[in-house]
Amino acid sequence: MGKLVIVGTIAFDAIETPFGKTDKILGGAATFIGLAASHFNVDIAAVSVVGGDFPKAYLDLLSNKNIDLTGVEIVKEGKTFFWSGRYHNDMNTRDTLVTELNTMGNFKPKVPKNYQNADVVMLGNLHPLVQSNVLDQMSETPKMVILDTMNFWMDSALNDLLQVIKRVDVIAINDEEARQLTGEYALVVAARKIHEMGPKYVVIKKGEHGALLFHDGHVFFAPALPLEEVFDPTGAGDTFAGGIAGYLAKTGDTSFDNMKNAIIYGSTLASFCVEKFGTERMVNLSNTEVFKRLMQFKQLTQFDIELT
Ligand code: AMP
Numbered sequence: 544m545g546k547l548v549i550v551g552t553i554a555f556d557a558i559e560t561p562f563g564k565t566d567k568i569l570g571g572a573a574t575f576i577g578l579a580a581s582h583f584n585v586d587i588a589a590v591s592v593v594g595g596d597f598p599k600a601y602l603d604l605l606s607n608k609n610i611d612l613t614g615v616e617i618v619k620e621g622k623t624f625f626w627s628g629r630y631h632n633d634m635n636t637r638d639t640l641v642t643e644l645n646t647m648g649n650f651k652p653k654v655p656k657n658y659q660n661a662d663v664v665m666l667g668n669l670h671p672l673v674q675s676n677v678l679d680q681m682s683e684t685p686k687m688v689i690l691d692t693m694n695f696w697m698d699s700a701l702n703d704l705l706q707v708i709k710r711v712d713v714i715a716i717n718d719e720e721a722r723q724l725t726g727e728y729a730l731v732v733a734a735r736k737i738h739e740m741g742p743k744y745v746v747i748k749k750g751e752h753g754a755l756l757f758h759d760g761h762v763f764f765a766p767a768l769p770l771e772e773v774f775d776p777t778g779a780g781d782t783f784a785g786g787i788a789g790y791l792a793k794t795g796d797t798s799f800d801n802m803k804n805a806i807i808y809g810s811t812l813a814s815f816c817v818e819k820f821g822t823e824r825m826v827n828l829s830n831t832e833v834f835k836r837l838m839q840f841k842q843l844t845q846f847d848i849e850l851t
Contacts, residue, residue: 545583545792548658549576550590550677551667551781552647553597553605553615556821557627560634560775568821569601570626572667572691575778578825579785579812580665581608582833583793588658590614590677592646594621604826613655621646634773635750654680662795665788666690666711667781671703678710687791689713690742691784697723709741712797715784717748730755731762744802746787748780756806758799765806766843768814768836775820782816782825783809811836 556570573589580587588611593602595617606612622645630637652673654661659682666674668691678688690711696704697720708714714737722728725736734745734757745757751773753766786809787802794801811833818824 545585545663545795546658546661547580547585547587547663547665547788547792548590548614548654548661548677548681549573549580549587549665549667549785549788550652550674551576551665551669552624552626553589553591553593553601554624554626555597556777557625557641558775558777558820559627559629559640560820561630561632562774563820565820567625569604570777570821571624572669572778572781574605574822575781575816575825576665576667576785576788577605577610578608578822578828579782579809579816580789580792581610582786582812582828582830583789585789585792586658587611587789587792588614588655588661590652590654592616592618592621592624592650594623594646595619597623611655611658614653614658616646616653618646628777630776634776637776652677652680659683661792662686663788663792664688665784666707667784668693668696671696671700671707675703675707675710678707686795687712687788687797689715689784689788689791691715691780692720694720694723705740708737711742713744713746713787713802714742715746715748715780715787717750717780721745721747731757734762746806748783750776750779754783754806754810756802758802761799763799763803763806765803765810766840767810768840768843770814770817773817776817777821778825779813779816783813786810786812807837807840811840 551573554571
């Protein structure tokens, strides 16, 4: 069985969308990534930190999904990372209302010994020095290292970010972030520049318009499934990345063809995430539902054309 290490936030989120508002609920990048990856029957360890205010029920929820929490530090006297956001009417854009780092502010990641030889490492959106620190702890070179980041780190820690980008195989960022990182508007040119920074696979997310996978002069497109209801996009990007990471840990195949499948899995899982608030949909998602939606995806993109 493949082994996957995930580093990222385990958090409280408070979300406002045109459909409603939540109090502090379970959130965080590592949470969404872990829930998505739990569909692949691989060994998963989360590396994170929470405060003494974090409910045991949330931790149990994650360990019941077979996510090893040995690497999740609990700082009894500290508070858990808190993020609050409000979505605009188009549901594609959002404002961050609050980010309280709390215990995340002094986070020193510790990869459990039995996971230092993991096949896949998923570096969730965090300070690039924390991401590098996790890679430093690996005793063997992982088959695949996947990195997520955001404009905030490009603004505040660009050099550290460029150092960690050099060390990863896959980068998954959204279109605006790819443009900011490279100064290029055309995504094909931006992807080429990011390749030159290190990663052999560049995944550019375009929200409800799907995702592009670039590799060695080739490009593959995965649509997002057109949905009737989108309640809350929070965590969709992390869920997408978690699907990729879980699938790669399961298959151990890092070829371009297999990466295409990984992207389709990521899109499929993300399509569920947005249907309910926070993690609600992902917590109760069955493998049968995932399988059915994969079939829908196939129908969405498959066609026969005679090329003469
Ligand atoms: P996404 O919608 O995929 O961008 O991910 C949203 C999740 O990321 C939320 O559950 C937040 O708790 C978490 N998050 C928000 N801001 C940050 C940040 N600056 N660093 C790490 N995680 C964050």
